Amino acid sequence: DYELCEEWGRLYPVPREDLINLHREHLLHLLEMGDMEKALQLLQRIEDPGICLAISEQSLDQRPNLAACHFLADYLTVHFNASLTTARRNDIQALYIGSKVLLTLPELSRVNYFHLSSRPLLMLEQLLMNMKVDWVAVAVQTLHQLLAGQEVGFTVEDIDSLLSKYAEKALNFPFTLKEKRS
DSSP states (O other), X not given: OHHHHHHHHHHSOOOHHHHHHHHHHHHHHHHHTXXXXXXXXXXXXXXXXXXXXXXXXXXXXTOOOHHHHHXXXXXXXXXXXXXXXXXXXXXXXXXXXXXXXXXXXXXXXXXXXXXXXXXXXXXHHHHHHTTOHHHHHHHHHHHHHHHTTOOSSOOHHHHHHHHHHHHHHHHOOSSOOOOOOO
16 A cells, blocks of 8 residues: 555655655554565655655654664664754664664563663663663673764763762672671
């Protein structure tokens, strides 16, 4: 049905908003089905870059599944980086990095942290608070790789500071140790 509507749109004039809605729904359908190749082909078929940007941004704002968010954030960063405002670019980069970190977590646990996908530092802090030290190690390694040369609103130093803060708390004892006398 989407392809029929798309063909109709090529033959007859369709209002811009209706065209954007059609392509957005088609794109989200393809992403939900996990067909990233067809989703990419759909975006490449759209000749007007303004429409393509609107479709991609609106789709991302609907926060589809994890793989779709990662795909859309990557697509927007690669193809429309210069067209985005600095704040929007940072938000999309943070979402891309957050989704990449989420993909390193065990599959069944991802749903618990998906709401933090656009806030990677907060996700890292939540993992620390939940005592998921092994997951934190993998997440930090991934973040260090992704942040090399990137500007997303936080730095490697912010990660190190967060880790230091929680390491200090882990060593902070609320009571004094008494010596055992023999």
